[in-house]
Amino acid sequence: xxxxxxxxxxxxxxxxxxxxxxxxxxxxxxxxxxxxxxxxxxxxxxxxxxxxxxxxxxxxxxxxxxxxxxxxxxxxxxxxxxxxxxxxxxxxxxxxxxxxxxxxxxxxxxxxxxxxxxxxxxxxxxxxxxxxxxxxxxxxxxxxxxxxxxxxxxxxxxxxxxxxxxxxxxxxxxxxxxxxxxxxxxxxxxx
Numbered sequence: 001x002x003x004x005x006x007x008x009x010x011x012x013x014x015x016x017x018x019x020x021x022x023x024x025x026x027x028x029x030x031x032x033x034x035x036x037x038x039x040x041x042x043x044x045x046x047x048x049x050x051x052x053x054x055x056x057x058x059x060x061x062x063x064x065x066x067x068x069x070x071x072x073x074x075x076x077x078x079x080x081x082x083x084x085x086x087x088x089x090x091x092x093x094x095x096x097x098x099x100x101x102x103x104x105x106x107x108x109x110x111x112x113x114x115x116x117x118x119x120x121x122x123x124x125x126x127x128x129x130x131x132x133x134x135x136x137x138x139x140x141x142x143x144x145x146x147x148x149x150x151x152x153x154x155x156x157x158x159x160x161x162x163x164x165x166x167x168x169x170x171x172x173x174x175x176x177x178x179x180x181x182x183x184x185x186x187x188x189x190x191x
Contacts, residue, residue: 001042001104008035009183012100015068016046016075017185020098023076025090038068043103043178045139046074048088050095056082061106061128061137061178071100099184101139106176113169119177120150126180127157131173136161140180 004012014032021029044067045059056078060070075098079088088096106128111119120127126140138160143153154175155165167173 002037002040004037004102004181004183008037009100009102009181011035011038012044012067012071012102013098013183013185015071016098016100019072019075020079020088020093020096024079024088025093034068038071039066041065042067042070043105044070044074045101045103045180046071046078047099047101047139048078049097049099050092054085055092055096056085056088057139058082059101059103061103063103063105067102097185099182101141101180101182104179106178109175109177113171113173116154116168116175117150120153122148122150122153124179125177127153128176128178129157129161129163129168129173130176131161131163131167131170134161134163136163139182140178141182 011032018029018031021027041063048056058077059074122143128137138157154168158167
């Protein structure tokens with residue numbers, strides 16, 4: 001997977017912000033010109049925070065859509081469809097900080113379940129779990145923000161999926177790792 005440049009990452013964040021300004025704020029927002037990489041299918045998540053607290057996070061773990069389209073859809077979904085939060089209102093937009101995480105394709109962990117903690121590199125890997133008809137995902141930045149080790153990261157990914165902590169030790173539960181490039185708006189948005 002080709003990595004985005006810093007300029008392309010800035011463009012990704014600007015695209016998410018402009019989409020929110022148009023769809024929620026009802027304003028005419030300048031959409032940035034997109035480089036060819038935005039036509040490639042990529043997994044992506046858009047995370048919204050307000051005053052340092054999570055306000056919405058939705059995305060696509062697998063590369064089903066061109067990156068530009070995926071960013072626009074994820075931004076709107078994070079603001080309006082994250083079931084954990086009320087919809088973002090236009091008045092909140094100046095206080096919302098936008099983060100875009102562009103994902104590599106998730107790869108199945110091919111180790112025995114008891115060896116999974118050793119196969120997870122905190123700060124590098126994100127995790128996607130699937131088992132018992134449920135699935136869940138945590139981005140690579142989450143365990144760093146919470147100070148988790150790899151075992152705690154596995155447990156919390158299970159919990160995110162509605163599964164019991166520790167189910168990562170079971171053969172019937174699949175885990176996938178992926179990496180993410182993280183691009184954020186300036187810190188002033190958190191004030």
